Amino acid sequence: MKRTIFGNQLLPWLLLAPQLAITAVFFLWPAGQAVWQSFLRQDAFGLKTSFVGLTNYAALLGDAKYLNAVQVTVVFSIAVAALSMGVALMLALAVDRGLRGARAYTTLLVWPYAVAPAVAGVMWWFLFNPTIGILPYALRAVGYDWNHGLQPRDAMTLVVIAASWKQISYNFLFFVAGLQAIPGSLREAAAIDGAGPARRFATITFPLLSPTTFFLLVVNVVYTMFDTFAVIHATTQGGPMQSTTILVYKVFDDGFLGLNLGASGAQSVVLMGIVIVLTVVQFRFIERRVEY
Amino acid sequence: MAAITLDNVGKTYAGGTRALSGMSIDIAPGEFVVLVGPSGCGKSTLLRMIAGLETVTEGTIRIGERVVNTVEPADRNIAMVFQNYALYPHMTVRQNLAYGLKNRGTPRDEIDRRVAEAAQILEIGPYLDRKPRQLSGGQRQRVAMGRAIVREPAAFLFDEPLSNLDAKLRVTMRSEIRQLQRRLGTTSVYVTHDQVEAMTLADRLVVLNAGRIEQIGTPLQVYRHPATTFVAGFIGAPAMNLLPAQIADGQLHLAGAAVAPMTRAGGPVTLGIRPEDLRRDPAGPIRMRLRHVEELGHARLLHGQIGDSAAVCTVTDTAPPDPEIRLSIDPGQCHLFDAQTGARLTGA
Amino acid sequence: MVENRPLLTFLAHGALILGVIVVAFPVYLALIASTHPVSAFSSGVIPLLPGREMAANYATMLGQGISTAGAPPLWGLLGNSLVMALAIALGKIAISITSAFAIVYFRFPLRNLAFWAIFITLMLPVEVRIVPTFKVVADLGMLNSYAGLTIPLIASATATFLFRQVFLTIPDELLEAARIDGAGPLRFFRDILLPLSRTNIAALFVILFIYGWNQYLWPLLITTDERFYTIVAAIKRMAETADAEPYWNLIMASAVLAMLPPVLVVIAMQRLFVKGLIETEK
Numbered sequence: 001m002k003r004t005i006f007g008n009q010l011l012p013w014l015l016l017a018p019q020l021a022i023t024a025v026f027f028l029w030p031a032g033q034a035v036w037q038s039f040l041r042q043d044a045f046g047l048k049t050s051f052v053g054l055t056n057y058a059a060l061l062g063d064a065k066y067l068n069a070v071q072v073t074v075v076f077s078i079a080v081a082a083l084s085m086g087v088a089l090m091l092a093l094a095v096d097r098g099l100r101g102a103r104a105y106t107t108l109l110v111w112p113y114a115v116a117p118a119v120a121g122v123m124w125w126f127l128f129n130p131t132i133g134i135l136p137y138a139l140r141a142v143g144y145d146w147n148h149g150l151q152p153r154d155a156m157t158l159v160v161i162a163a164s165w166k167q168i169s170y171n172f173l174f175f176v177a178g179l180q181a182i183p184g185s186l187r188e189a190a191a192i193d194g195a196g197p198a199r200r201f202a203t204i205t206f207p208l209l210s211p212t213t214f215f216l217l218v219v220n221v222v223y224t225m226f227d228t229f230a231v232i233h234a235t236t237q238g239g240p241m242q243s244t245t246i247l248v249y250k251v252f253d254d255g256f257l258g259l260n261l262g263a264s265g266a267q268s269v270v271l272m273g274i275v276i277v278l279t280v281v282q283f284r285f286i287e288r289r290v291e292y
Numbered sequence: 293m294a295a296i297t298l299d300n301v302g303k304t305y306a307g308g309t310r311a312l313s314g315m316s317i318d319i320a321p322g323e324f325v326v327l328v329g330p331s332g333c334g335k336s337t338l339l340r341m342i343a344g345l346e347t348v349t350e351g352t353i354r355i356g357e358r359v360v361n362t363v364e365p366a367d368r369n370i371a372m373v374f375q376n377y378a379l380y381p382h383m384t385v386r387q388n389l390a391y392g393l394k395n396r397g398t399p400r401d402e403i404d405r406r407v408a409e410a411a412q413i414l415e416i417g418p419y420l421d422r423k424p425r426q427l428s429g430g431q432r433q434r435v436a437m438g439r440a441i442v443r444e445p446a447a448f449l450f451d452e453p454l455s456n457l458d459a460k461l462r463v464t465m466r467s468e469i470r471q472l473q474r475r476l477g478t479t480s481v482y483v484t485h486d487q488v489e490a491m492t493l494a495d496r497l498v499v500l501n502a503g504r505i506e507q508i509g510t511p512l513q514v515y516r517h518p519a520t521t522f523v524a525g526f527i528g529a530p531a532m533n534l535l536p537a538q539i540a541d542g543q544l545h546l547a548g549a550a551v552a553p554m555t556r557a558g559g560p561v562t563l564g565i566r567p568e569d570l571r572r573d574p575a576g577p578i579r580m581r582l583r584h585v586e587e588l589g590h591a592r593l594l595h596g597q598i599g600d601s602a603a604v605c606t607v608t609d610t611a612p613p614d615p616e617i618r619l620s621i622d623p624g625q626c627h628l629f630d631a632q633t634g635a636r637l638t639g640a
Numbered sequence: 641m642v643e644n645r646p647l648l649t650f651l652a653h654g655a656l657i658l659g660v661i662v663v664a665f666p667v668y669l670a671l672i673a674s675t676h677p678v679s680a681f682s683s684g685v686i687p688l689l690p691g692r693e694m695a696a697n698y699a700t701m702l703g704q705g706i707s708t709a710g711a712p713p714l715w716g717l718l719g720n721s722l723v724m725a726l727a728i729a730l731g732k733i734a735i736s737i738t739s740a741f742a743i744v745y746f747r748f749p750l751r752n753l754a755f756w757a758i759f760i761t762l763m764l765p766v767e768v769r770i771v772p773t774f775k776v777v778a779d780l781g782m783l784n785s786y787a788g789l790t791i792p793l794i795a796s797a798t799a800t801f802l803f804r805q806v807f808l809t810i811p812d813e814l815l816e817a818a819r820i821d822g823a824g825p826l827r828f829f830r831d832i833l834l835p836l837s838r839t840n841i842a843a844l845f846v847i848l849f850i851y852g853w854n855q856y857l858w859p860l861l862i863t864t865d866e867r868f869y870t871i872v873a874a875i876k877r878m879a880e881t882a883d884a885e886p887y888w889n890l891i892m893a894s895a896v897l898a899m900l901p902p903v904l905v906v907i908a909m910q911r912l913f914v915k916g917l918i919e920t921e922k
Contacts, residue, residue, distance in 0.1 A: 020739075031768075114850050118873070177918060
C-alpha cells in the first residue's frame with residue numbers, strides 16, 4: 001500500500017478501461033452464459049429452450065462417459081505430474097552439484113518450454129506411428145505390438161509422454177531455483193554430521209524442497225487439466241474408445257461437435273469450480289497476497 | 293527565501309488517530325529550524341504536511357504570504373531532501389538535477405547553467421554522467437542536495453537526510469549543510485531524531501513529543517532552560533538526571549538529605565541536574581552508591597543510585613572511585629519541574 | 641559441492657547428457673524427417689540420418705504448402721503467428737501495466753471490485769468457457785480477423801499482478817520526489833515507472849510471446865479462412881491427412897518452422913526467459 005497517491009478520480013478508470021472491458025466481454029459474460037446454459041435444455045432441433053434446474057448436473061453424474069472422463073483426467077494428471085517432476089528433479093539435482101557446463105546443460109534442457117503443445121503432440125505421434133515410427137519398431141524388437149489407434153493403454157502412454165516431455169523444462173527450472181535457495185551451509189553441516197549424499201537428500205534437501213514440490217504439483221495439475229488440450233486434439237482426439245478424453249476435451253467435444261449446450265455448460269461450471277479450488281490452494285500455499 | 297508560518301496546525305487520520313495538534317511555529321526568512329523528537333513524535337508528518345505530501349486537517353500553513361494547505365507539492369516552491377535520497381535510479385546525476393526544471397519548462401540553457409552551478413558548489417561535477425548506483429553514500433547525499441538547490445526554491449525541507457551515512461561522514465556533511473544554507477540563505481526546515489545534529493545545525497529547535505510541541509527555542513535556550521522534563525531528558529548527552537525531591541524549610545531535600553537552599557513554596561518536585569553539574573565533594577550532602585564506571589578518555593561517567601533513582605555523574609579526575617561517592621550541587625544549576633505535569637517551575 | 645565424489649559427478653554428467661538426448665530426440669527426428677523425400681516414409685522405419693531434400697522440402701512448404709491437406713504456403717501462416725504473438729504480448733503488457741498503475745497509485749470508489757474482476761480471470765481459462773466465448777466473438781463479427789485472434793486473449797491477471805508487485809517495491813519517496821519535481825501521474829508513469837520496469841517488461845514479453853505463438857484451440861476455432869491460419873493451429877490440419885498421404889517430410893518441416901521462432905527467443909534471451917517464468921508465478 002502506497003503512502004502517497006494521486007488524487008485523480010477519472011484517470012484510474014481510463015487506465016483500467018481496456019482490461020476491464022476485455023474481462024467483462026470475453027471472460028465474465030461468457031462464464032455467466034456457461035452458468036446460465038447449464039440450467040437450460042434445448043430440444044433436438046434447437047427450437048425450444050426450457051429451464052431445467054440442476055437436471056444437467058444430475059445427468060453428468062449419471063453419464064458413464066463423463067465419469068470415464070473424470071477417471072481419465074485423474075490418471076493423466078497424476079502420470080504427467082509424476083513423470084515430468086521425477087525426471088526434472090533428477091536433472092535439477094545433477095545440475096545443482098555445481099558441475100562444469102551447468103549453464104550449457106540448462107540451456108539444452110529448457111528450450112522445449114517454447115515448443116507448442118500441439119507441435120510436441122505431432123512429433124511424438126510421428127515417433128510412435130505404428131507403421132513407420134521408430135519407437136514401435138524398437139518395441140516390436142522386444143515383442144510388444146504398439147498401436148495407439150486401437151489400444152487405449154498405448155494411446156494414454158503416448159499423450160502422457162508428449163505432455164510430460166514439454167513440461168520437464170518448466171519443472172526443472174523451478175527445482176533448480178528451489179535447490180539454489182537452500183543454503184549450502186545446511187548441507188555442509190549435514191556432511192560434517194556424517195550424512196552421505198543419499199541421506200542428505202532424504203533428510204535435508206527433499207524436506208526443504210517440499211514447498212517447491214507442492215507448488216509444482218499444483219501447477220502441473222492445472223497444466224494437464226487445461227493446457228494439454230492441444231496435445232490430445234492434435235494426436236488421439238480423445239480415442240480410442242474415449243480412453244484419452246479428458247474433461248476439457250469433453251467440454252469441447254460436447255459443445256462443438258455434439259452441440260449439447262446444456263451439458264457442455266454444466267461441465268464448464270464444474271471445471272470452473274476445479275480451477276477456483278486449485279487457484280485458492282495455490283494462493284494459500286505461496287501466500288501470494290491478493291489483498292492490497 | 294520565504295517565511296513559513298504554521299498556525300495551529302493539526303492532523304487527524306481518516307481512522308480518527310490524532311497525529312499532531314496545536315502546531316504553531318513562525319519560521320523567519322532564511323532561518324534554519326530543526327524539528328527534533330523521538331521516532332513517532334510526528335516530526336516527519338509535519339514536514340511532509342509543509343511539503344504537501346500529507347493533507348492538513350486543521351489550521352493553516354503559509355509559505356510567504358500564501359496559504360498552501362491545498363496547493364500541490366510542485367506548486368509550493370519548496371525542495372525536499374529525503375532520508376533515502378530518492379534519486380531516480382535510471383537517470384544520470386545530470387538528469388536527476390534537471391528533471392524538476394525540465395518539468396517546469398525551464399529553458400535548456402538555463403537548466404544547464406543551474407546544473408553546472410550546483411555541481412560546482414557541491415563538487416559533484418565529475419559524477420554528472422554517472423547513475424546513482426555508481427556513487428558512494430556521501431556522493432548520493434550531495435546529489436540529493438543538488439537536486440534541491442538547482443530549483444532555487446523558497447525553502448528546503450530535509451527529512452533525516454544524514455541517517456543513512458556512517459558516523460564520520462555524518463559529521464562532515466552536517467557542517468557542509470550548515471555552511472551551504474548560510475551561503476544560500478534559504479529558509480530550511482530539518483527533521484532529525486539525533487539531538488546532537490539538531491543542536492549543531494539549528495538556529496532554532498522545535499522539540500516534539502507525541503504529536504505536540506514541547507518547546508521552541510535556540511539550542512542554548514533549550515539546553516539551559518528545558519521547558520519540560522521531556523526536553524530535559526531528550527536534549528543533552530548523557531541525559532540530565534531527573535530525581536524525585538522535596539522542598540521543605542527553605543531547603544531542597546534529595547534522598548533524605550538537604551542538598552541546597554531553596555526559597556520557593558514547599559512540596560514534591562522533580563529535580564533536574566546535568567551529570568556534569570554533580571560535583572564530587574568529600575563533604576557533599578548527596579550520597580551515590582556506585583554501580584559501574586564508563587571510561588570516555590577525557591572524562592568518566594559514574595553510574596550509580598541516589599536514593600531509589602538511577603543517576604549519572606561526569607567526572608574528570610582519575611582517582612579510583614569509592615563504592616559510595618559524596619556529591620554536591622550548585623543551586624544555580626538545578627532545574628525544578630512540577631512532579632506531576634513535568635512542566636518547568638519558573639523562578640527556580 | 642560438499643565433498644568430492646567422482647562417481648557421483650560422473651553419474652550427474654551421465655544423467656544430464658541422457659536428459660539432453662531424450663529432450664532433443666523427437667526434435668532431432670523431426671529435423672531429419674524434414675530432409676528426406678516423401679518416399680522415405682512409405683514403408684520400413686523412419687530415417688535416422690539426414691537426407692538431401694531439406695532445401696526442397698522447406699521451399700515447398702514456405703512457397704506452396706500442401707493444397708490437398710489444406711495447408712497454404714507457410715510464409716503467410718508464420719506471418720499470422722508473428723502478428724498474433726506480438727499483438728498478444730504487447731497488448732497484455734500494455735493493458736496490464738496501466739491497470740497495475742491505476743490499482744497501486746490511485747484510490748477511487750470500487751477499486752476493490754475492479755481488482756477482483758481482474759483477479760477472477762485467473763480462474764476462467766479459455767478452455768473452460770470455450771463455447772460461450774466463441775459465441776460472443778461470432779456475434780461481434782470477429783471470426784476470421786486479427787482482432788478476433790488476439791483481443792479475447794489479452795486480459796491478464798498474471799501480468800497485472802506482476803506489475804503491481806514491481807510497483808509496490810518502488811520506494812514511495814520516488815513518487816514524492818517526482819511530485820515535488822512537478823510530475824503529474826502520466827509524466828511519472830512515463831518518466832519513472834516505465835524505465836524502472838524495463839527488465840520486467842522484457843522478461844514478461846518473452847513469456848507472453850511464447851504464449852501467443854503457441855495458441856492452438858482458439859485460432860483453430862475462430863479461423864476458417866486460410867488467410868488467418870496460424871502455423872501451430874495448421875499443423876494439425878496437415879497431420880490429419882498423413883495417414884492417407886504420408887507427407888511426413890513436409891509435416892515435420894512445418895513442425896520445425898512452427899517451433900523455431902519461440903525456441904530461438906528462449907535460447908537467445910535465456911536470462912530474461914527464466915526471470916519471466918519465475919516472476920509470473922510469484
